[in-house]
Amino acid sequence: MRRIKPSPRSPKTIPSIFRALHNQNDRSNAGPLASQLKSRSVVRFSGPDTIKYLQGLLTNDVRKFGEPAGKREKTSTLTTPNLPYESASPVYAALLTPQGKFLYDLFLYAPPPPEEKLDRTGSGPSSGSHDRSVEVFADVDGSVLDELLHTFKKYRLRSKVEIENVAEDFSCWQRFGGKLSENSSSAEEPEAAAVGWGTGVDRAGMSASHGNDVGWQWFKDPRLDCLGFRGIFKSSGIPPLVEADKETDEMNYLLCRLEQGVAEGSTEIPKGEAMPLEYNLAGLNAISFDKGCYVGQELIARTHHRGVIRKRLLSLKFLDNRGNELEQKVAPGSEVIDAESGKKAGKVTTALGCRGLGVLRLEEVLKESGALTIQGQEDVRVEAIRPNWWPAEWLQENQQHSVAA
Numbered sequence: 224m225r226r227i228k229p230s231p232r233s234p235k236t237i238p239s240i241f242r243a244l245h246n247q248n249d250r251s252n253a254g255p256l257a258s259q260l261k262s263r264s265v266v267r268f269s270g271p272d273t274i275k276y277l278q279g280l281l282t283n284d285v286r287k288f289g290e291p292a293g294k295r296e297k298t299s300t301l302t303t304p305n306l307p308y309e310s311a312s313p314v315y316a317a318l319l320t321p322q323g324k325f326l327y328d329l330f331l332y333a334p335p336p337p338e339e340k341l342d343r344t345g346s347g348p349s350s351g352s353h354d355r356s357v358e359v360f361a362d363v364d365g366s367v368l369d370e371l372l373h374t375f376k377k378y379r380l381r382s383k384v385e386i387e388n389v390a391e392d393f394s395c396w397q398r399f400g401g402k403l404s405e406n407s408s409s410a411e412e413p414e415a416a417a418v419g420w421g422t423g424v425d426r427a428g429m430s431a432s433h434g435n436d437v438g439w440q441w442f443k444d445p446r447l448d449c450l451g452f453r454g455i456f457k458s459s460g461i462p463p464l465v466e467a468d469k470e471t472d473e474m475n476y477l478l479c480r481l482e483q484g485v486a487e488g489s490t491e492i493p494k495g496e497a498m499p500l501e502y503n504l505a506g507l508n509a510i511s512f513d514k515g516c517y518v519g520q521e522l523i524a525r526t527h528h529r530g531v532i533r534k535r536l537l538s539l540k541f542l543d544n545r546g547n548e549l550e551q552k553v554a555p556g557s558e559v560i561d562a563e564s565g566k567k568a569g570k571v572t573t574a575l576g577c578r579g580l581g582v583l584r585l586e587e588v589l590k591e592s593g594a595l596t597i598q599g600q601e602d603v604r605v606e607a608i609r610p611n612w613w614p615a616e617w618l619q620e621n622q623q624h625s626v627a628a
Contacts, residue, residue, distance in 0.1 A: 255401040255451070257465040258476040262488065264365035264390035265455055266372065272382040273357045280378055281329070282499070282523070283316035284514040288333035289357055310335060313453070315445040315509045317499060318374070323522030325497040327371050327489055328509065330362035330395075330445065332455060362395045362455055364488035378518075394458045396465070397476050398441060399451035446507040447612050449483055474575065481578040484538035484610040491573045491580065500526055501582055502536045506614060533586065534569060535617065539579040540606040541597075548577035549603055555579075558598035559605050561587060568595055583607055585618070 268277060274289040288311055314331040363371055368388065375386050439457065441464065444450040456462040461470075485507065486492045492502050504510055505527065512527060526532070539559075541549045557571040559581055569583030588595070588607045595605035609618070 255398050255464075256469050256471045256475060257396060257398045257462070258471055258473045260362075260395040260397055260473055260476070262365055262473060263362050263395040264368045264388070265393040265395065266361045266363055266368075266375075267387045267389045268359045268361065268375075268384055269357070269387075270382075270384040271357075272384050273359055276379065276382045276384045277331070277359065278514070279516070280318055280375075280518050281316040281331075282319065282504070282510045282517055282519075283314050283508075284511040285314055285316070285331060285359070287311055288314075288331070288359055310440065310442075313442050313445045315507060317504060317509050318371075319499065319517075319519030319523070320495060321519055323499070323519035323526075324495055325489075325492050325499050325502065325504075326374065326494055327363060327367060328487065328492065328504075330453060332360045332362070332442070334358055334360065334439075360389070360393070360455055362453075364490070365390065367489045367494065392458055393455045395453070395455050396462050397444075397451060397453050398464065399476055399479050446485065446509070447483065449612060450480070450485065478575055478578060481573065481575060481580055482538060483612070484536060484580065484608070486536055486573065486580055493572070498526075499523060500532050501534050503613075506612070506617075532617070534582050534584050536572070536580055536582050537588065538608040538610055539571065539574075539581045540608060541574075541577050541579065542604045542606060543602060544604060546604075550576045552600070552603055553579060553597055557600070559583060559595050560598045561590075562594045562596040562601070562604075567598075571597075581605075581607070589618070 274285060277285045290311075311333050315328070316331060317328045318326045320326055368390065372386060372388060379386065439454060439462075441452040441454045441462070444453045454462065480487060484503070486502055499505070499510065500523065505512075510523065510527075512524065541553050543549050553571055553574045555571055555574050557574075559568045559571060560566060561568055566587070568587035569581050571579050571581045573580040583595075595607060597603045597605060
């Protein structure tokens, strides 16, 4: 039997250190959970050259943020007093080194300009001339915030772009679990895709229609539907749809990502070292292969069109020799080896409880026989799990290359 297994539809266990919140049910049965992502910070890009500046740096296409209403992809179509009838969906992207190595990941959001929101009376769009300068907010890894700001300012040169740290004013949130991941479109989850402060007319919504900047909303996670909804909100309040008994620690969201085989941030995706395609950023909608030039584009395009990705990030489960889950036994950086041959298969990059992530050689994990273990911890068995969202061709390409070799 192959060692690499498809991902189960729902998690069976939660590490005991996070079980207290929902000790009767797992996250799937508990309903949608929400976590404030304190590991993330918010940066604002503004100015007339914002779109051109970001387009030339990042791996994904951000030009839709500069398009007028009616031409961009619609993600919200409910007319409300605090949001426009149409909002641009967020973009997941990365900044790379000139050599094509990963530096930072960013979730980009563009709030609507004033003329696309209701006027102060709440009866229609604002009128008159408006400054078409674009604002783009980025949800970034807070542990490298100062370095990230320095790097982006270094690339600014003469571009008319202001780059500000607004982490004190805004917070990042994630809604996940329950049936959110089973819905394929925002129409099937109208509340979460609707508005920043509920579908009805409430006081917060009315204040937003009168010129306040409260009208923020949840969006489908731009990476995968199974990750739920993501958004940035004013730090002064709790986002809509977040019930008091469903707000949970960020570690539960991390566990959700580990089970889906998704890394995030410059620690889980090693800054200056990681190859974006090995960390599956193409499958996570972070890379556009037809947008044109950006920093590090040459290596990414060449590898994508001509090369074979021999290593990929996989979800891992740590077990003992009887198949029982082992919690807090494996540390990031541990070497994964073939138990029979002793040959290195890869390395654990992230670990939490009995789950983790690791970049492993697909040739090793696709073998019909054998088992994986941790070097120096032969009593720990490693189960590599292929997430359900993986395209089938990823494995087929590697199998064909192995046969040819």
